[in-house]
Amino acid sequence: MASFTNLSVPLLLLAILFPALALCYINPAATSVHQNATKPSAYRAYIVLVEPPRSNAGEDAHRQWHKSFLPSSLMDESNESRLLHSYTEVFSGFAVRLTDAELDTVAKKPGFVRAFPDRTLQLMTTHTPEFLGLRNDTGFWSQAGYGKGVIIGLLDTGIYATHPSFNDHGVPPPPARWKGSCKAARCNNKLIGAKSFIEGVDSGDEEGHGTHTSSTAAGNFVTGASYHGVGVGKGTAAGIAPSAHIAMYKVCDSRGCEESAVLAGLEEAIKDGVDVLSFSVGGTMSPIYDQDPIAIGAFSAMSKGILMVCAAGNDGPNLFSVTNVAPWLLTVAAGSVDRSFGASVNLGNGKIIDGEALTQKASPSSKSHPLVYSEERRYCNYSDDSGIAGKILVCENTKSETQKSNVRRIVGAGASGVVLFNDKISGYTTIVQDYNSSVVQVTASDGGILIAYAASSKSSSVASLTYNNTLFGVRPAPVVPFFSSRGPSFTNLNILKPDILAPGLNILAAWPPSTASGQGPFNIISGTSMATPHVSGVAALIKSIHPDWSPAAIKSAILTTSDIVNSTGGSILDEQHRKAGVFDTGAGHVNPARAADPGLVYDLSVTEYAGYICWFLGDSGLATIMRNSSLTCGKLPKVQHAQLNYPTITVLVSSTPFTVNRTVTNVGPADSTFKAKVDVPKPLTVRVSPETLSFSKAGEKKTFSMSVSGDLGKEVLYVEGSLSWVSERHVVRSPIVALPASSP
Numbered sequence: 120m121a122s123f124t125n126l127s128v129p130l131l132l133l134a135i136l137f138p139a140l141a142l143c144y145i146n147p148a149a150t151s152v153h154q155n156a157t158k159p160s161a162y163r164a165y166i167v168l169v170e171p172p173r174s175n176a177g178e179d180a181h182r183q184w185h186k187s188f189l190p191s192s193l194m195d196e197s198n199e200s201r202l203l204h205s206y207t208e209v210f211s212g213f214a215v216r217l218t219d220a221e222l223d224t225v226a227k228k229p230g231f232v233r234a235f236p237d238r239t240l241q242l243m244t245t246h247t248p249e250f251l252g253l254r255n256d257t258g259f260w261s262q263a264g265y266g267k268g269v270i271i272g273l274l275d276t277g278i279y280a281t282h283p284s285f286n287d288h289g290v291p292p293p294p295a296r297w298k299g300s301c302k303a304a305r306c307n308n309k310l311i312g313a314k315s316f317i318e319g320v321d322s323g324d325e326e327g328h329g330t331h332t333s334s335t336a337a338g339n340f341v342t343g344a345s346y347h348g349v350g351v352g353k354g355t356a357a358g359i360a361p362s363a364h365i366a367m368y369k370v371c372d373s374r375g376c377e378e379s380a381v382l383a384g385l386e387e388a389i390k391d392g393v394d395v396l397s398f399s400v401g402g403t404m405s406p407i408y409d410q411d412p413i414a415i416g417a418f419s420a421m422s423k424g425i426l427m428v429c430a431a432g433n434d435g436p437n438l439f440s441v442t443n444v445a446p447w448l449l450t451v452a453a454g455s456v457d458r459s460f461g462a463s464v465n466l467g468n469g470k471i472i473d474g475e476a477l478t479q480k481a482s483p484s485s486k487s488h489p490l491v492y493s494e495e496r497r498y499c500n501y502s503d504d505s506g507i508a509g510k511i512l513v514c515e516n517t518k519s520e521t522q523k524s525n526v527r528r529i530v531g532a533g534a535s536g537v538v539l540f541n542d543k544i545s546g547y548t549t550i551v552q553d554y555n556s557s558v559v560q561v562t563a564s565d566g567g568i569l570i571a572y573a574a575s576s577k578s579s580s581v582a583s584l585t586y587n588n589t590l591f592g593v594r595p596a597p598v599v600p601f602f603s604s605r606g607p608s609f610t611n612l613n614i615l616k617p618d619i620l621a622p623g624l625n626i627l628a629a630w631p632p633s634t635a636s637g638q639g640p641f642n643i644i645s646g647t648s649m650a651t652p653h654v655s656g657v658a659a660l661i662k663s664i665h666p667d668w669s670p671a672a673i674k675s676a677i678l679t680t681s682d683i684v685n686s687t688g689g690s691i692l693d694e695q696h697r698k699a700g701v702f703d704t705g706a707g708h709v710n711p712a713r714a715a716d717p718g719l720v721y722d723l724s725v726t727e728y729a730g731y732i733c734w735f736l737g738d739s740g741l742a743t744i745m746r747n748s749s750l751t752c753g754k755l756p757k758v759q760h761a762q763l764n765y766p767t768i769t770v771l772v773s774s775t776p777f778t779v780n781r782t783v784t785n786v787g788p789a790d791s792t793f794k795a796k797v798d799v800p801k802p803l804t805v806r807v808s809p810e811t812l813s814f815s816k817a818g819e820k821k822t823f824s825m826s827v828s829g830d831l832g833k834e835v836l837y838v839e840g841s842l843s844w845v846s847e848r849h850v851v852r853s854p855i856v857a858l859p860a861s862s863p
Contacts, residue, residue: 162216164203164237166379166412168743170230171211178207185213188231190224203379204316208389209416210746214379233743235412240376240402242276242328242648247335247622248357250456250596251653251711255340255357259712263660266360268294270311271337271659272393273652274376274384274400275329277322277369278313279631280305282330282640284338284356285365293364299391303367309339312366312391316383322369327634329367331644332399334629336652337363337659344627344641347553351460351479352589352627356641359656359711360663366393373635376400378412385416389423394662396425397655399648401432401442407610408732409740414445418744421447422725426662426670428655430647431617432604436544436694438702444608444616446765447728449658449674452604453623453650454597454708457686460551460625461587462559464511464538466490466572467580474538474561477553477643479586487581488535492573499525499537508533511582513569516541516560523554530556536584540566546694548600550645551625553637559584595685599703600624601694603647606702611735613760615767615856617705619677620691621657623650657711664715665786671723672784675766676714679721679851681707683841701839701854706767718849719783719793721766730758768825768842768853772803773860776828783821783844783851785814791846795823799840803829803857812844831859 172184182205189202203214214237217225222234253260270293278285280303287308303313303322313322324330337358344356368384370376381400388396396417408414417427429443431452443450462476467487492513499514499522501507507529516522516539526537536557541549547562561569573580597620606616626649630642637644654677661673668676683704685691691708693699732741733752741752761770761779770777785791791814795807805827812821831838837858844851 161218162201164214164216164377164379165222166212166214166235166237166382167225168210168212168232168234170232170748171746181205181207181211188225188228189215190221204383204386206382206386208386209382209419214382235410238378238402239374240378240381240400242371242376242400247456247626247653248359250458250622251359251709253359253711259715260660263663263715264362266337266363266656266659266663267291269360269363269395269659269662270294270297270366270393271360271363271395271397271655272312272366272368272388272391273329273333273336273397274368274370274381274388275332276326276371277315277324277329278303278310278333278365278367279324279330279629279639280310280313282334282629282631283341284334284358284629285310286339288339290339290362290364296392297364299366299387309365310367311364313369314367314387315369316380316387317369317372320369320372322367324631325634326371326373327630327637327642328371328399328648329369330631331628331642332397332648332652333365333367334358335626335649336397336656337361337365338629346477346627346641346643347638351477352458352643356627356629359653360659363656363659363663366391371400378402382412382416385420389420389425393425395655395658396420396427397652398427398429398443399651401430407736408445409736409743411445413443414448415744417445418447418728419746421670422746424670426658426673428651428658430651433602433646435603435605436601438605439607439609440604441606441608441616442604444610444614446614446731446763447670449619449654449677450617450705451647451650451654452599452617452620452703452705453602453645453647454599454620454691455624456622457591457593457596458625459590459593461590463585463587464559464561464569465583465585467582468572470568470572472561472565472568474559474565475549475551476559476586477551478555478558479588480557483584483586485583485585487583490569490573490580490582492570498522499529501525501529504529504532509535511536511538511584513538513540513566513573515539515566516545518550518552523552526554526558527556530558538569540569545601547598547696548602548624548694550600551643557584595687595689595692597622597685597691597708598696599691599693599699600645602645603703611760612858613769614763614765615701615705615769615854618674619654619681619706620704620708621650621653623647654709657709657714660711661715669722672720672786675720675722676717677709678706678766679719679853680710680713680717682710683707683852701856706852706854716787716849717851718787718791718846719844719851720786721764721781722784723764726755727758727764730755731763733757734759766853767856769856769858770827771860772827772829772831772857774828774830776826778824778826780822780824783812783823785817785819787817787846787849789816790814793844793846793849793851796843796845797840798843799855800838802831802835802838803827803840805840805842805855807842827855827857829857831857835859
């Protein structure tokens with residue numbers, strides 16, 4: 120899962136704290152097969168896709184059909200455990216443990232389509248609703264009924280069911296369409312579904328991640344919430360859709376998330392009737408869609424009206440690091456919020472360095488102490504405690520458990536404090552950690568100031584530490600933190616990913632009483648895992664107001680109404696405080712109230728997606744992804760990348776004009792007129808036809824074309840601009856991303 124916190128090493132959760140362990144981590148046991156095929160260790164889990172049975176049979180008949188593919192040696196009762204899962208909703212297929220020889224036998228049987236090795240994927244608040252403009256009993260939040268009647272499913276580590284965030288005060292019973300069941304310590308109108316797809320364990324949460332994401336998406340109001348109950352970040356906690364229902368599908372544990380279990384959870388969620396699926400999990404760099412079982416399963420969910428919201432991953436700031444990139448997924452990057460757990464380093468020369476500290480001393484001493492920096496011990500690698508008593512040490516933050524233990528030991532040995540500065544890659548991104556001691560964290564830039572001051576007059580360089588509790592209105596916000604994965608997608612340059620930016624840095628939400636990586640009742644962690652449920656909650660609010668909208672319409676509404684400026688009115692910045700680009704932010708930062716009333720939407724039907732799959736992957740790709748065996752590419756119009764009716768526009772540009780077409784649907788007032796407004800840099804020439812769209816009724820569709828040309832030069836990777844359709848009440852903005860025609 121895409122999150123960062125004081126986590127146990129086995130889970131990782133795509134943790135920033137362990138950057139050497141990449142987002143794309145695959146369980147080594149799943150990447151090799153022992154040569155001796157007679158031993159259990161030779162078995163490897165596979166996800167096998169097969170054609171559906173010819174008759175519309177029930178689940179038992181499907182399971183028997185799936186068993187018919189297995190070698191005779193697996194058919195006796197003792198080998199039943201090797202058939203892990205049977206799938207009918209995400210696709211027709213099953214998960215099974217096989218040897219290489221057995222897989223060869225299965226692959227030769229009529230009806231076999233494809234087999235994928237089972238992968239181990241990794242797990243990639245009191246204030247964020249207010250930061251997003253949601254305030255109790257007022258405006259859009261109240262109009263949306265706080266998500267009433269919408270069911271959010273989460274594929275995660277389970278849920279601590281008895282947490283107060285999951286009380287059902289004010290939450291009505293689930294809608295009649297709900298077909299699921301709940302197997303948890305407490306089930307009610309809030310927590311209506313809880314199931315485990317990990318053998319031998321229940322739906323409880325030993326890791327904390329699933330509890331955190333669930334409460335972020337749809338936790339009920341809890342007054343007096345704070346970090347570990349000690350007052351930091353204190354306020355009323357609530358999820359983005361606090362009246363929505365929660366269904367937890369436990370598919371991850373301390374070892375990660377087996378893809379076969381994720382698919383089993385996704386299968387059950389489709390059957391149960393969820394409206395939105397929140398997936399804070401990531402794998403390797405995303406494969407081509409027809410080679411990605413999660414993308415294939417998500418297509419089935421989308422075809423049944425379920426929007427799947429996914430984490431972009433925590434492998435930033437590298438380009439091409441984004442995961443979960445299929446166009447029918449809503450892919451979420453992480454941003455900061457305007458809250459800081461304030462602390463200051465007061466230098467002897469009168470300068471004050473603002474930082475953050477999770478451990479806030481109620482009555483700190485104002486006494487100054489010698490400020491010491493040693494290049495030799497840059498990472499606080501003090502093996503000898505002599506000479507550190509009464510001093511404040513300056514060190515670079517490695518975000519490692521070893522350093523954390525060292526820092527605690529140093530303070531325990533008599534140091535008056537430690538100031539940890541970010542490394543250059545982290546820049547202005549401070550992922551707060553709990554050191555249970557006198558530690559202040561500062562930016563990389565301020566680290567340079569401290570080092571220079573400490574070196575300027577070693578005998579007289581002094582400082583004191585003060586604590587400012589929780590500060591709001593911190594600017595600029597949002598900022599894209601270093602860890603948030605960046606686009607473009609290796610799979611497809613022509614579809615902008617990530618799609619959207621949402622709060623994901625230092626997020627306070629529910630947590631079990633005690634886990635290996637933290638204690639409750641509320642904990643602060645970071646990652647695109649935390650950003651994802653924010654957007655899942657926003658999708659639930661929109662679904663509550665517009666229950667008949669398709670997943671593509673909801674996605675379009677979120678993207679075309681997003682913010683492209685920060686709290687200062689300037690451009691959204693990245694971790695180095697440079698202007699963030701579209702491959703950092705996607706369309707922009709989510710704005711819930713505007714998303715519920717977008718004016719126009721770029722809708723997409725299953726058939727249009729099928730035409731796109733045909734153009735991109737041909738008949739074999741269509742057969743793998745689609746569940747309709749009668750639908751072939753010969754019956755469908757081919758839809759090129761740039762022509763897919765996506766709410767963002769990516770084109771390959773040369774001096775010859777290239778034309779893209781888009782169709783918008785009026786979801787605003789019946790009589791509406793929109794005028795095109797183009798904002799692009801000089802190398803580009805963009806013309807829109809027609810320049811005015813006039814609608815006479817709701818639901819009416821209009822098609823326009825946009826031609827793009829220009830010479831970007833050999834050194835330019837891309838340029839970005841925007842097309843906005845502007846009416847009296849609405850601005851419907853689509854980013855334009857222009858890539859050189861020579862791009863791979």
